[in-house]
Amino acid sequence: MRLTPDASGVFPIAPTPFNPDGSVDWTSADRLFEFYHDIGSDGITVLGIMGEAPKLEPEESVGLVKRAVAKMGGKPIIVGVSAPGFAAMRSLARQAMDLGAGGVMIAPPPSLRTDDQITGYYAQAVEAIGTDIPFVIQDYPLTLSVVMTPAVIRKIVMDNPSCVMLKHEDWPGLEKISALRKFQAEGSLRPISIVTGNGGLFLDFEMERGADGANTGYAFPELLIDVVRLQKAGQRDAAHDIFDVHLPLMRYEQQQGVGLAVRKYTLAKRGILSHDAQRKPGSALSAAAKAEVDYLLARIAKHDRRAKI
Amino acid sequence: MRLTPDASGVFPIAPTPFNPDGSVDWTSADRLFEFYHDIGSDGITVLGIMGEAPKLEPEESVGLVKRAVAKMGGKPIIVGVSAPGFAAMRSLARQAMDLGAGGVMIAPPPSLRTDDQITGYYAQAVEAIGTDIPFVIQDYPLTLSVVMTPAVIRKIVMDNPSCVMLKHEDWPGLEKISALRKFQAEGSLRPISIVTGNGGLFLDFEMERGADGANTGYAFPELLIDVVRLQKAGQRDAAHDIFDVHLPLMRYEQQQGVGLAVRKYTLAKRGILSHDAQRKPGSALSAAAKAEVDYLLARIAKHDRRAKI
Amino acid sequence: MRLTPDASGVFPIAPTPFNPDGSVDWTSADRLFEFYHDIGSDGITVLGIMGEAPKLEPEESVGLVKRAVAKMGGKPIIVGVSAPGFAAMRSLARQAMDLGAGGVMIAPPPSLRTDDQITGYYAQAVEAIGTDIPFVIQDYPLTLSVVMTPAVIRKIVMDNPSCVMLKHEDWPGLEKISALRKFQAEGSLRPISIVTGNGGLFLDFEMERGADGANTGYAFPELLIDVVRLQKAGQRDAAHDIFDVHLPLMRYEQQQGVGLAVRKYTLAKRGILSHDAQRKPGSALSAAAKAEVDYLLARIAKHDRRAKI
């Protein structure tokens, strides 16, 4: 299904499963996508930063898109196509859409500085991939070191009709959501889906500021689904209650550099991945770190039995 | 009291109180230092990054040191002396020590890249301020963009006998504490105090990895004191229990750029500061953000009556 | 004399002379300012990046301004007042103007990213120093990592009537001069003085693109004066001829990090400075580098006898 500006809900960022020898673990990939589908995800993103996308061969990237499409029952698959050059970006974007993907996600290259450079980059990217492919802006200054003001995001959205979603991952970013929704209320910005990242660390309040959902990879996406559902239902206290139960682990998983190792370790412990391996260069958890995650899981399990693993 | 390598406990990072017109609010400064003393802090740091140090006139900086010394009952006062030039660093460091400070904190300038540049910088800084002043290394890559390996920190410590403390603020940083303590166990590093920053966001586990305490400015330093005390007493679960109660607010306060506004807002709400003003250029909380902090405080108050404000 | 938007000609960036023991060499400072005056400079800048400004004590900075004013015969003295905080910036700016300076130069702090952050910073700086002090924008992305588009510069100029000059030091930057002069021709930008830096490395063409002069510290400011004079007189080939004679040394002096050592070595060799010392932390020339500078000077001397030293 194609991604549209009224997309809403939880779109987990899928890690790429590997075998200990570094090959793609296709069995786990299938199981992971089925899991995302069965818990009620509204779509998923593959080949994101946390999907170890730059480490993959082109045919492996295509393989992941294929399997995601096959397993997600028609829900939109967003494909990360960020690349140092437009040729590779176009090639992957068009292949992915031909395979049934719903849209693509584009991050700005770290060298961009001025407002004009950023809006110019997105104009060129859209020209490269074609105006018929729905795309997501990835706004992630902490990792990408590109800072987009609300006005810059508005310009990208208004200049490019194929822009359907913002992956909001600014930090801090609550005021940015409010600013964009205010633009929309004033009529200077057309409606667009805003889904948030940062491991879900601010999802509780992001929903209250006007986000439509989450687009991040916390190892318990069920929790993200709970928070989004409860906030949409106006059950604020209940949303914060369940959120707070998981916050100690979300915080632990959100550590730059080792976060993916925490996430894969937890998903493996849950039986969803067969291994917690990363393709090189990757990080691994020390014995102390694993014991810390185990301890956090045990504490969560007192309040959320899904963490009893 | 002079700072020594066996320093241990909680050393709050003091914000600098301002009046709404931008002048220093000396009354609040006195009250703040008394508060830190009365709750049982083991010392404090003034003129840190969160102390808005670069915005102060030299005589204001000196004034803050004087009052901190006067109010803290002999506990060590650490003075941030980081400066773009060694003349200003030396001048403030020597004045502060003459006034009774216990030591100084030195952050590396953001331009440093290689291991040799970093160790060379600290050698020059020590030469500039004099080898008789105890100093603290500030290791804060997220904000300073200088990355120090454990081996680099060890070299600074071993080359400079006046180095007594590491303000550990790497992120993620748990493995770094373990690596340094391992160096110490192996005998390649002399004992040094390690206190942690990052708003306390990982204090629960940092204590378990071998930290001696906290050196950060969370608006409830009592909580930091609780966690440090409980962990030292081996009461792990109790430490995590109280930590988790505060984590939603600690996380909210740890947002880069607006964190200080959250901290001052809370301290003002607690009656410790008369105003939550920052000297220009500063950030202020929106009405929505204030309401979010209020909501978090109310939730904390259900489990910790000190937050009932 | 106050700096005005019709300022034109060569404004050397003055190095700060030091004695080998690190103290300011006031005798050399006087001699240097006299030299700049006698060769026909149209003003000078003190306390710039190449003036080792952050290494100076406040009273030393003030001393340099005093002597520059005393020796430059009424020509405008521009004082670098860039500082991590507005308190220090205001303090130095107002003192300098009271002592007879003509204006101040303000560089943006390296943390600025978006267009709004940059224009906002200059608005706050002007509010801090007062709207009555003529100021110069320093646009130097290579060192400061802040990128200002022509439109951003225009906004700063148009929003702040006290902005009188742009120190243009973008690299590459020829098209930026053309863009700004086009804005001026179209009427969207009021007239402003544009003087160029980068060690003079593109002065030949910068004058042809519409620059008013140079604001840089090449060790033969007479050459800069020649090029500016010849270009203003329409003697293009003659300007390039003399420029090309010096280009091998200008290029050598423009090396980041060691450039100031080359400059001071040459000025000392010319007898204008008594020593080539920098205050710590500084760089020094190796014997090989000194021999290379000597060789370049000897080659220049074949065509320009002023280099016979």
Place this chain on the structure above:
Amino acid sequence: MRLTPDASGVFPIAPTPFNPDGSVDWTSADRLFEFYHDIGSDGITVLGIMGEAPKLEPEESVGLVKRAVAKMGGKPIIVGVSAPGFAAMRSLARQAMDLGAGGVMIAPPPSLRTDDQITGYYAQAVEAIGTDIPFVIQDYPLTLSVVMTPAVIRKIVMDNPSCVMLKHEDWPGLEKISALRKFQAEGSLRPISIVTGNGGLFLDFEMERGADGANTGYAFPELLIDVVRLQKAGQRDAAHDIFDVHLPLMRYEQQQGVGLAVRKYTLAKRGILSHDAQRKPGSALSAAAKAEVDYLLARIAKHDRRAKI
């Protein structure tokens, strides 16, 4: 021919020729490689930063390697294989060697900071591509923002026997060449080829410091060959004389961002490329800039008839 540690001479960095419609201009590619061969180059580098490598499709990259091998008469072809992931790096490196390339060039990713991160990266890269492929370290801090000390380079060389060459592109970098040659004289570094970049801007002195040649793309590689030959023959003054004739244009071509446009414009004007087009996103010269290049060429032509075009 395989690249060896005693490689010496001039290895031009080849631009990738494009047609105005953005397709690869294979005819010009053949002509360019023939030109490099005929003037006496000692090898070439394809797919470097100035070869617009990230903009190419994999099959285009392979095509360029094939044609370079075919036209260069057995001289070593160095292939830039820098990539965000090791899978792509390995894939291109092994294909290139199978096609007859002589070695590969690897630049460090911009995120690396500490000495250990840099040496660790090269260890992983060598593990990925295999220890049987000769490789070149690209040391280019200005663009890559990774700073390698001489000791770090030594460690990479000594740890990895397949390292045969350093592309030295630090700026400033003369002392680095001296330091490495001193390591070699002392016996702590095995002999390695050092060739220099930066558009040739310091080639005159780099040869005197111990460089073996040039590995850069100035539009008159004949000049680089002249300088290298004369310096090797001990004709210092003659080397500087011809170097100085070209320096105004070399300086103009060395402008970050527009340099490639200058280079392609000149090569097209010389009849070696059919077009000066870059694949998007690229830069183009303004009419003013073209006139400036024409003017510089005319001035060079007075002393070097090869520039009469």
